[in-house]
Amino acid sequence: MHSIFRAPLLVSLVGLTLAPFTFAANPHGSEPAESHAASTKKSTASPAKDIAEQLRSAVENGDLRKKRLTLVSTGIDKKFATDDAHTAPPIMLAAATVNPQASRNYIRTKAAVMTGYTAPETSSDDHSHSPHWSYEGDGGPQAWGKLKPEFNTCATGKRQSPIHIEDAVTLQGPAEAIQINYQPSNGVVVNNGHTIQVDVSGDNSITVRGSTYKLLQFHFHHPSEERINYKSYSMVAHLVHRNREGQLAVVGVLLDPGVANSLINNVWTYMPLDAGDSVRMPVGLVDLNELLPKDQRYYQFMGSLTTPPCTEGVLWMVLKQAVTLSRDQLKLFGQLFPNNARPVQSVNARAIREAQ
Ligand SMILES: [Zn+2]
Numbered sequence: 001m002h003s004i005f006r007a008p009l010l011v012s013l014v015g016l017t018l019a020p021f022t023f024a025a026n027p028h029g030s031e032p033a034e035s036h037a038a039s040t041k042k043s044t045a046s047p048a049k050d051i052a053e054q055l056r057s058a059v060e061n062g063d064l065r066k067k068r069l070t071l072v073s074t075g076i077d078k079k080f081a082t083d084d085a086h087t088a089p090p091i092m093l094a095a096a097t098v099n100p101q102a103s104r105n106y107i108r109t110k111a112a113v114m115t116g117y118t119a120p121e122t123s124s125d126d127h128s129h130s131p132h133w134s135y136e137g138d139g140g141p142q143a144w145g146k147l148k149p150e151f152n153t154c155a156t157g158k159r160q161s162p163i164h165i166e167d168a169v170t171l172q173g174p175a176e177a178i179q180i181n182y183q184p185s186n187g188v189v190v191n192n193g194h195t196i197q198v199d200v201s202g203d204n205s206i207t208v209r210g211s212t213y214k215l216l217q218f219h220f221h222h223p224s225e226e227r228i229n230y231k232s233y234s235m236v237a238h239l240v241h242r243n244r245e246g247q248l249a250v251v252g253v254l255l256d257p258g259v260a261n262s263l264i265n266n267v268w269t270y271m272p273l274d275a276g277d278s279v280r281m282p283v284g285l286v287d288l289n290e291l292l293p294k295d296q297r298y299y300q301f302m303g304s305l306t307t308p309p310c311t312e313g314v315l316w317m318v319l320k321q322a323v324t325l326s327r328d329q330l331k332l333f334g335q336l337f338p339n340n341a342r343p344v345q346s347v348n349a350r351a352i353r354e355a356q
Helices: 033-039 047-061 100-115 262-270 327-336
Strands: 068-073 076-080 090-093 179-181 186-191 196-201 205-208 211-221 235-242 248-257 277-280 298-304 312-319 323-325 353-355
Touching: 186 262, 205 248, 211 248, 248 327, 262 327
Parallel strands: 068 090, 248 312, 248 323
Antiparallel strands: 068 076, 179 205, 186 196, 186 277, 196 211, 205 211, 211 235, 235 248, 298 312, 298 353
């Protein structure tokens, strides 16, 4: 996989065929100022950015539902199959490679979207010859623990996440409610190549087990990483908090198809399609209350980060009641991240408490 990032020019000019649909202007008018400013922040418009903008417009117009979109670059050929893909003519997109560095950057970010794989930007990573972590292939979950010494816990840890939660083996009994204090806040939507993550700034916290944890970020997995009584859900949102001692607490909110979710609508509206890109959302648009179910009973257990370095000591609270997102919302995320869920890990000797 590394080799695809090393050749100086990787994408040939295939040409951009717009027929039979044209990437029409955004039907909602011009892009919101914040979004546009953020998505053009790196430089003046490049071929990659043009394509990203066109893709965004196509997604917003709903054109992708009727067409088959084929992104072509050397070594990577990913089809977004949609409803009537077999009858609709394919649309070929490719980058014109004028500037080799811009081309490499474009390929790096596009490949990351295609593969759930983030190519190295930092010098320390550039000198490593091990594959980078991903959700399939050589860098997939089975290999995480061997990719780097600091990822060892992924293989050797005894309290890894996610897990399969079975009511039959949970500890029953009274436990405290999570005291949740969320309010409309600001956020930056990041496509990090592994997921869509919203870095939140504002006064959001939870209090549980005598400690207050501040909300740092939330992100999504498709399908859900957690399994409950042998059921998987379409997606899960992980709300990541940290207390003053540096301990992490994650609230898991399970998602299944149904009524559209307003917070997800806000996030999806601004989410960058290119890995490594980020967009600042308009002020006050991030309100996590819009994502929470009414019934906030939960399962509580100790676990880990579900991505490398798989650090343990994380307090997990998975809300039992799922919330909904629309099928269109689900489909859009699934096109960017067909599978970004770590398989369930051994429970070992862990206690799982059914709380509240
Ligand atoms: Zn997660």
